[in-house]
Amino acid sequence: MAEGVESELVQAAQVMREAAVRQAPNGIRYTAFGDNNFDNNDLERMVQAVPIAISSAISSKTYYFVPLALSEARGSETTMVAPAYTPELGDQAICHRNVTHDGTEGVFISTRLLGDRFALAFEFFINVGHAFVDAVGVPQAFEQLVWGQAVADVRGETSQDAWESRGLALGAKTEKIDGKPVIDEKAKTAFLESAFSDAIAIYQLSLSVDFDYSELREREYPLLAPLALADRLRLVARLFPPNPTYEFSIRYRRRA
Numbered sequence: 001m002a003e004g005v006e007s008e009l010v011q012a013a014q015v016m017r018e019a020a021v022r023q024a025p026n027g028i029r030y031t032a033f034g035d036n037n038f039d040n041n042d043l044e045r046m047v048q049a050v051p052i053a054i055s056s057a058i059s060s061k062t063y064y065f066v067p068l069a070l071s072e073a074r075g076s077e078t079t080m081v082a083p084a085y086t087p088e089l090g091d092q093a094i095c096h097r098n099v100t101h102d103g104t105e106g107v108f109i110s111t112r113l114l115g116d117r118f119a120l121a122f123e124f125f126i127n128v129g130h131a132f133v134d135a136v137g138v139p140q141a142f143e144q145l146v147w148g149q150a151v152a153d154v155r156g157e158t159s160q161d162a163w164e165s166r167g168l169a170l171g172a173k174t175e176k177i178d179g180k181p182v183i184d185e186k187a188k189t190a191f192l193e194s195a196f197s198d199a200i201a202i203y204q205l206s207l208s209v210d211f212d213y214s215e216l217r218e219r220e221y222p223l224l225a226p227l228a229l230a231d232r233l234r235l236v237a238r239l240f241p242p243n244p245t246y247e248f249s250i251r252y253r254r255r256a
Contacts, residue, residue: 009070009082010080013101019064024044028047028063034083065109068085093113096123096127109127130197139239142199202216
């Protein structure tokens with residue numbers, strides 16, 4: 001790393017001390033730092049898409065939208081922030097890093113690694129989803145719906161983690177004890193948590209931007225069947241209604 005570039009880095013803890021943190025109407029605490037290349041109104045609209053029923057459970061978090069977040073050195077726990085993007089620093093940065101300083105739980109999101117509004121929103125909502133699941137767990141109604149889909153062998157999943165843990169949970173279902181299939185309960189729990197955090201993220205994404213479900217497609221695993229996802233999202237919308245001025249809807253593409 002060139003000395004001139006390295007000297008521009010600042011510690012995440014310094015950003016947490018000095019940045020002016022805002023609070024959205026839904027209670028989410030956030031701030032933008034450096035050359036983010038994103039409009040403040042777009043950022044506020046994205047943050048406010050988090051339903052109040054979700055944001056109230058993660059009030060301990062503060063989200064820092066920075067150009068790049070990276071470690072001070074390989075293996076270091078110290079998080080550094082680049083006020084502007086450079087290709088060299090971009091190669092070392094990560095999509096997000098969690099930092100705790102003076103009792104504040106900060107989530108630093110690298111906006112310049114996420115080239116558009118869609119990618120930034122999804123990264124933010126994924127972080128919100130995981131934080132919410134860590135705080136409150138998985139509702140029983142969601143567990144029943146999603147596990148029923150898995151047992152029925154509905155095609156695909158919403159993330160690599162959900163796909164792998166679902167496979168592990170059901171991997172031994174051909175084995176039986178007292179006539180009942182053997183289920184890996186630890187993997188089942190991991191699957192339900194992953195599926196729930198994914199559903200929360202996709203639901204919030206739908207509130208923030210219009211997107212085609214196929215945009216979430218990954219090569220490593222088959223995407224969850226659209227009707228199954230729609231059932232998950234409708235349940236999440238009932239549990240966590242949109243904030244005022246936001247609307248949840250699912251539109252199916254008609255075949256010619």
